[in-house]
Amino acid sequence: MAERSPLVVFSDDWGRHPSSCQHLIRHLLPQRPVVWVNTIGTRPPRFNWSTVVRGCGKLRSWLWPANGQHTSWNCLPPSAPELVPPPRVLNPKMWPSFRSRLGRSLNRHLLRRALGPVVDSFPVAPIIVTTIPVVADLVGEIRAARWVYYCVDDFSLWPGLDSRTLQQMEAELVPKVNTVIAVSETLQAHIARLGQAAHLLTHGVDVAFWQTANSDTARSLAEIDALPRPLVVYWGVIDRRLDVRFVATLADTMTAGTILLVGPRDEPDPALVRLPRVRLLPPRPLTDLPALAQRAGALIAPYADSPVTRALQPLKLKEYLATGKPVIARRLPATLTWADAADIVDTATAFAQAVQQRLQSGVPAPQQLARHRLAAESWAAKAQQFQQWIDGDE
Secondary structure, eight states, X not given: OOOOOOEEEEESOTXXXXXXXXXXXXXXXXXXXXXXXXXXXXXXXXXXXHHHHHHHHHHHHHHOOGGGBOOOOTTSOTTSOOOSSOOEEEOOOOOSOOSSHHHHHHHHHHHHHHHHHHHHTSSSOOEEEESSGGXXXXXXXXXXXXXXXXXXXXXXXXXXXXXXXXXXXXXXXXXXXXXXXESSHHHHHHHHHTTOOOEEOOOOOOHHHHTSOOGGGTTTTHHHHTSOSSEEEEESOBSTTBOHHHXXXXXXXXXXXXXXXXXXXXXXXXXXXXXXXXXXXXXXXXGGHHHHHHHOSEEEEOBOOSHHHHTOOOHHHHHHHHXXXXXXXXXXXXXXXXXXXXXXXSSHHHHHHHHHHHHHHOSOHHHHHHGGGGGGOOHHHHHHHHHHHHTTOO
C-alpha cells in the first residue's frame, strides 16, 4: 500500500478536551505523521478573567513551546492506540482577531511563516484538515495536496464567538476546499447553502471505556461522593446552550439529591448558579467520567431548543448511553436519532417527570436493547471512514 500523505490539522488545542477531531486523529496517528496546529482568533477580544487566563496560556506556549510536541493524552481513554509517532503540536504566534483586513493579512503572514517550513519538509505535500474557518486565507498560500473542512459546529450561532467574522470566513473557505465532512444533517444542509456537498460522519463512542470505571479515581471524586444522593449529572461545557427552565423545574421537583453540572463555565446564565440543589464543579479528566457516571442516578442533556443546538452533535449523548445509565435529553435533531434508547422530551415538565421516573425504575428493557447498536459506532470505524474521505477515496 502506498505511503499515506502527512496530515496538518487546525483545530481546538491538542489535549485540552476530547473533541471529535482529536478522537479521530488519535486513531490515524499510527498510520501517518500528523502536525497539529493550535490557533486563536475565534472569539472577539474581551477584557475578562477567562480571556486573561486563556491569553496567558497562549503566551506561555509561544515562549516555551516544549519542543513543539505534546505527547500526553490525559483527555482521552487509556485504550487509545499507541501514539507512534506522537503528533507534532505547533503554537504559531498569531494576532488574536480576524475582524479587520489588517488582522487577517497579519495572521496569513504569521501562519504562512510558521507552517511553510514544516509542510515543505515533508517528502510529499500534506493533506490539510481544519475544523475552524479562520484558515480561509491560507488556501493556496501553503503547500497542500488537499484541503478538508471538518464541519463540527455552526460557528455563526455559537455563543461567545466572533460570529460575523467566522460566518464570512466560512463562506470563503467552503468553495475552496476539496472535501467537506459534517457531523450532522443540519450542518450538511448548512454546507449545501454555501455551495458544497458534505459527507455525513456522526460522532463515535468507545463503549468498553464507558462501561469500565477506573479504580484509581476514588480519591479524586471524594468531593462528589460527599454530595446528597441521588445524583443527576451533566458533564460538558456549561454555557447558555443549557435551558435554565429545564434545570429549574427539575430542581423544584426534587425533595432530595443533587443536580451536578461538571465542566468548564463559558458565561452561563447567572440564574443557573443560584438554583437550589444545583452544584457546578470544574471539568474532570475524561478518565474520571465513567466512575462519575456509575455514581449517577441519571444523566441529563438539558439543552435549549435554539439554532445552535439544532446544529449540535453532542459527544456526550453516545457516551451517556454507553454507561448503561438512564439518559434524559431535550428533543433535538441529534438526540431524536436515539429516541428509542433514551427519554427524549420537549418540555421542562416532561423533563423533570422523566428524570424522577428513571431515578425510580432505571433503564427500561426496550431502551437497553436499542443501545446495542452503539457497537457499530466505534471511533475506530469512524476514523477509517474519515480517512477514506480526506484521502479523496470517495
